[in-house]
Amino acid sequence: MAKQIKIHLLVCGGTGCRVSQSEAIKAELERELIANELENEAKVVTTGCFGFCEKGPIVKVHPDNTFYVKVKPQDAAEIVREHVIKGRKVERLLYTNPEKKEQVADSKHTGFYRKQIRIALRNCGFIDPENIDEYLARNGYEALGKVLSQMTPEEVIKEIKDSGLRGRGGGGFPTGLKWEITRKSIADQKYVVCNADEGDPGAFMDRSILEGDPHAVIEAMAICGYAIGATRGLIYIRAEYPLAIHRLKIAIDQARSYGLLGNNIFESDFDFDIELRYGAGAFVCGEETALIHSMEGHRGEPTFKPPFPSVEGYKGKPTNVNNVETFANIPIIINKGAKWFSSIGTEKAKGTKVFALAGKINNVGLIEVPMGTTLREVIFEIGGGIKDGKKFKAVQTGGPSGGCLTEKHLDTPIEYDTLIEAGSMMGSGGMIVMDEDDCMVSVAKFYLDFTVEESCGKCSPCRIGNKRLYEMLDSITKGEGTMETLDKLRNLSHVIKETSLCGLGQTAPNPVLSTLDNFWDEYVEHVVNKKCPAGVCKSLMRYVVIPENCVGCTACARNCPVHCISGERKQVHEIDQSVCIKCGACYEKCKFNAIAIV
Amino acid sequence: MTKIKSLADLRKKKEELEQKLKLRETSMNPENFVQIKVGMATSGIASGAKEVMDYLIEELEKRGIDAVVTQTGDMGYCFAEPTIEVTRPNEEPIVFGYVSIKKADEIIEKYIKNGELVEGIIPVNYESIDE
Numbered sequence: 001m002a003k004q005i006k007i008h009l010l011v012c013g014g015t016g017c018r019v020s021q022s023e024a025i026k027a028e029l030e031r032e033l034i035a036n037e038l039e040n041e042a043k044v045v046t047t048g049c050f051g052f053c054e055k056g057p058i059v060k061v062h063p064d065n066t067f068y069v070k071v072k073p074q075d076a077a078e079i080v081r082e083h084v085i086k087g088r089k090v091e092r093l094l095y096t097n098p099e100k101k102e103q104v105a106d107s108k109h110t111g112f113y114r115k116q117i118r119i120a121l122r123n124c125g126f127i128d129p130e131n132i133d134e135y136l137a138r139n140g141y142e143a144l145g146k147v148l149s150q151m152t153p154e155e156v157i158k159e160i161k162d163s164g165l166r167g168r169g170g171g172g173f174p175t176g177l178k179w180e181i182t183r184k185s186i187a188d189q190k191y192v193v194c195n196a197d198e199g200d201p202g203a204f205m206d207r208s209i210l211e212g213d214p215h216a217v218i219e220a221m222a223i224c225g226y227a228i229g230a231t232r233g234l235i236y237i238r239a240e241y242p243l244a245i246h247r248l249k250i251a252i253d254q255a256r257s258y259g260l261l262g263n264n265i266f267e268s269d270f271d272f273d274i275e276l277r278y279g280a281g282a283f284v285c286g287e288e289t290a291l292i293h294s295m296e297g298h299r300g301e302p303t304f305k306p307p308f309p310s311v312e313g314y315k316g317k318p319t320n321v322n323n324v325e326t327f328a329n330i331p332i333i334i335n336k337g338a339k340w341f342s343s344i345g346t347e348k349a350k351g352t353k354v355f356a357l358a359g360k361i362n363n364v365g366l367i368e369v370p371m372g373t374t375l376r377e378v379i380f381e382i383g384g385g386i387k388d389g390k391k392f393k394a395v396q397t398g399g400p401s402g403g404c405l406t407e408k409h410l411d412t413p414i415e416y417d418t419l420i421e422a423g424s425m426m427g428s429g430g431m432i433v434m435d436e437d438d439c440m441v442s443v444a445k446f447y448l449d450f451t452v453e454e455s456c457g458k459c460s461p462c463r464i465g466n467k468r469l470y471e472m473l474d475s476i477t478k479g480e481g482t483m484e485t486l487d488k489l490r491n492l493s494h495v496i497k498e499t500s501l502c503g504l505g506q507t508a509p510n511p512v513l514s515t516l517d518n519f520w521d522e523y524v525e526h527v528v529n530k531k532c533p534a535g536v537c538k539s540l541m542r543y544v545v546i547p548e549n550c551v552g553c554t555a556c557a558r559n560c561p562v563h564c565i566s567g568e569r570k571q572v573h574e575i576d577q578s579v580c581i582k583c584g585a586c587y588e589k590c591k592f593n594a595i596a597i598v
Numbered sequence: 599m600t601k602i603k604s605l606a607d608l609r610k611k612k613e614e615l616e617q618k619l620k621l622r623e624t625s626m627n628p629e630n631f632v633q634i635k636v637g638m639a640t641s642g643i644a645s646g647a648k649e650v651m652d653y654l655i656e657e658l659e660k661r662g663i664d665a666v667v668t669q670t671g672d673m674g675y676c677f678a679e680p681t682i683e684v685t686r687p688n689e690e691p692i693v694f695g696y697v698s699i700k701k702a703d704e705i706i707e708k709y710i711k712n713g714e715l716v717e718g719i720i721p722v723n724y725e726s727i728d729e
Contacts, residue, residue, distance in 0.1 A: 004712060004713065004714075005712065005713065005714045005715075008714075008715045010715070010719065010721070012721075043714060043715065045715045045716065045717055045719060046717050047717075047718075047719040047720065047721055048675070048678060048695055048718070048719060048720040048721060049721070049723075050721045050723060052723075060721070062715065063689070063690075115723075115724075116723055116724030116725060117724065117725045117727065118724050118725070118726055118727065119727055121674065122726065122727055123671070124670075124671040124672055124673070124674070125635075125637055125670050125671050125672055125673030125674060125681075125683075126635075126670060126671075127670060127671075128635075128668045128669055128670055129669075129670065129671050130669070131668075133615050133618075134615075136608070136611055136612055136615055137612060137615040137616050137619060139612065141602070141608055142605075142608060142609075142612070145604070145605035145608045145609075146605065148605075149604065149605045150605075204640075204641075207639075207640065208639055208671060208672040208674075209671075211639045211640060211671050211672060212639060212670065212671015212672050213671060241640075243639070243640050243643070244640075258600075258601060258602050259601030259602055259603065260602060266602070266603060266604055266605060266607075266608075267603050267604060332727070336727075362677065363675070363677050364676050364677040365674045365675050365676035365677055365678075366672060366674035366676065367674060367724075368674075368724065382723065
C-alpha cells in the first residue's frame with residue numbers, strides 16, 4: 001500500500017503571489033521532495049489567494065499551520081530539509097508581527113485575519129439556512145429570549161444606541177436613535193419594516209444574508225418590534241430574489257412552529273409576526289417613503305420628509321424601516337453587548353461593513369471588514385488586486401448615488417463621512433473596480449442611463465434634468481461635446497442635486513460630478529482631441545491596419561461582419577472607415593498585431 | 599413541534615441540538631465520518647452547485663463513505679463557485695472552490711478517502727466571532 005501523504009505544502013496561487021514567482025517555488029519544492037524521496041509522504045498544492053498579497057508569496061504547511069512569508073524559489077530546499085524532514089520551522093521565513101516585533105508561526109495568530117471579521121455574515125456559508133435547528137445550535141433566538149425576559153424596551157434601545165450601529169443601507173442614520181423616535185411616537189399600531197429592496201448595480205450582500213441566514217433578520221425584527229412597541233413586521237423584498245423569498249418563507253414557518261413568532265413569545269405577552277411584501281424591482285422603492293407607498297399598494301413614489309416614517313409611515317402609523325444588513329447585526333449586539341460591538345471600527349463608525357466586490361478584481365465576492373479599513377486593503381489584499389495584472393483606475397462605491405474614487409483615495413479609511421468627503425458614499429456596499437480599459441465618461445453615462453430609467457418622474461429636476469445629463473454625456477462619447485458642454489454638465493448637476501425631491505434625484509448626478517473632478521483630463525480628451533484614452537467610445541476610435549505587420553492572411557476580412565476590409569492574399573489589407581461598425585472582430589482575429597485602435 | 603416558551607427552554611433546546619449534532623457524528627462511525635457543506639446561494643446554484651451536491655450525495659453513498667452533505671449560504675467566494683467545505687473527522691474544515699463534478703470525484707477519492715489535498719483550496723481569510 002502506498003504511504004499516506006502526511007504533510008502538505010500549500011503554495012498561494014493568487015495573482016499577486018504568481019507574479020512573485022509562486023509557480024517557481026512550487027516547482028522547486030516538488031523537485032526537492034523528489035530529491036529527498038519524500039514524494040509519497042508530502043505533497044505541494046496550489047491554493048487560492050490567502051489575501052496576504054503584501055507579504056507574498058505565501059507557503060503554508062498543513063497540518064501544523066506554519067505560515068511562511070516572502071518565500072523565494074531558493075528557499076525551497078531549506079523548507080524541505082528543515083521543516084519536512086527534521087520538523088524544525090525555518091524561523092527566518094516566519095511572519096513577524098509588526099507591533100510586537102515577534103515571529104508568529106501559526107497562521108491563526110498573525111493578526112492578519114482581523115482584516116476581515118464576519119459579524120453580519122457570521123452564519124452565512126456556515127449553517128443550513130433551511131433548518132432552524134442549526135441556527136438555534138449557534139445561539140439563535142438567544143438574543144430575543146434575553147430581550148423579552150430580562151430587558152425593558154428602553155434598555156434594548158439604549159444598548160443599540162450605545163453600540164453605535166448606523167444604517168447599513170447607505171444613509172448611515174443611527175439605528176438606536178431611529179428606534180427611539182419610533183418608540184416615542186404614540187399610536188395603536190406600529191410596524192417594523194425590513195428593507196430588502198437591494199437595487200444598487202453590483203450589490204448583493206442583502207440577498208446573500210437572506211439566502212444564508214434568514215433567521216438572523218427575523219430575530220432582529222422581533223427584537224425591534226419589542227423595542228419600539230410594534231407587533232407586526234413586513235419584509236419588502238424584490239420578486240427577482242426567488243431563492244431568498246423561498247428561504248424566508250421556510251424560516252418564518254419554522255419560527256412560528258417553535259413559537260418564536262406569533263402570540264405570547266417566550267410567555268412574555270409579546271406578540272409579533274412577519275409577512276412578506278414583494279417589490280417589482282424599482283430602484284426608487286429602496287427609498288423608505290416610496291417603499292412604504294409601494295407596500296400600501298400605491299405607486300412607488302417618494303414623498304417629502306418630514307413627516308418621517310418613524311412618525312407617520314405604513315398606513316399612517318409609526319414605522320421603523322431598517323435594511324437587511326443592519327438587522328443582521330442586532331442579535332449579536334444584544335448577545336455580546338454594545339461595548340464589544342463599539343470596540344470594532346472607528347471613532348465615528350462602529351462595527352463592520354459587508355462589501356460586494358465586483359468588476360475587474362480577482363476575488364469577486366463578499367467580504368466583511370471593520371469600518372476604517374482602507375480601500376487599498378480591500379482591493380489589493382482581500383480582493384487580490386486587479387485582473388490580468390492591469391492597472392487600477394477607479395473604484396465605484398455607493399451605486400448610482402455614489403461616485404468614483406481614484407488612486408489618491410486608496411488609503412482613505414472606509415467609513416460614512418470619509419467617503420462623502422472624497423466625493424462618493426458608502427451606499428449599500430457595492431464596490432465596482434475599474435481598470436485602465438474603462439472609460440470614465442462611459443461609466444458616468446452608464447449610471448445616468450440607470451437613473452433615467454429608474455426615476456419615478458414625480459419631480460422635474462430628476463425627470464428632465466437627468467435625461468439632459470444623459471444626453472450631454474452621450475454627445476461627449478460621440479465626439480460632439482465641447483468645453484461648454486462640460487460647464488453645462490457641472491452646473492446642471494448642481495441644480496439637480498439641490499432641487500430634487502428625494503434621495504434618488506439628489507444623488508443621481510454624483511457619478512458625473514465625481515468623474516468630472518477626478519478624471520477631468522479624460523473628459524477634456526473627449527471634447528477637445530475627440531479621443532477616448534481607454535478605447536471604449538466607439539465613435540471616437542478607428543481600427544486601422546498597420547502595413548508593416550500585415551502579412552495578408554485575410555483572417556480579418558473573412559471575419560468582418562460588414563465586409564469593409566479589402567485586400568488580396570499576401571497583400572496589405574485596408575479598412576473602409578465609412579462602413580466599419582467598430583465591432584473589433586478584426587482586432588481580435590489578427591494574430592500579427594497588425595490592427596491598431598487609434 | 600413543541601413550542602419554546604422561555605429562555606430556559608431555548609437554552610435546553612440548544613444543548614439538545616448540540617448534543618444531537620455530536621451524537622450524529624460519534625454514532626456514525628467516528629473514524630470515517632465526514633461533513634460536507636455545499637454553498638447553495640444564487641451564485642452557487644447558477645454555477646452548478648446543485649448538480650455537485652446531488653453527485654456528492656449519490657457517490658458517497660455508492661462508495662460507502664459515512665458522510666453528511668448539507669446546504670449552506672454564500673461563503674463569499676463568488677469568484678470560485680461552486681464552493682464546498684469538507685470537514686474530515688477531528689480535522690479543521692477545508693474549503694474547495696471551482697468544484698465541478700470531476701473535481702468532486704477527485705476530492706472524494708483523494709481528500710475524503712486519504713486526506714490528500716488537491717488543487718482548488720480557498721484559504722480561510724477572515725476571523726470568526728465565535729469564542
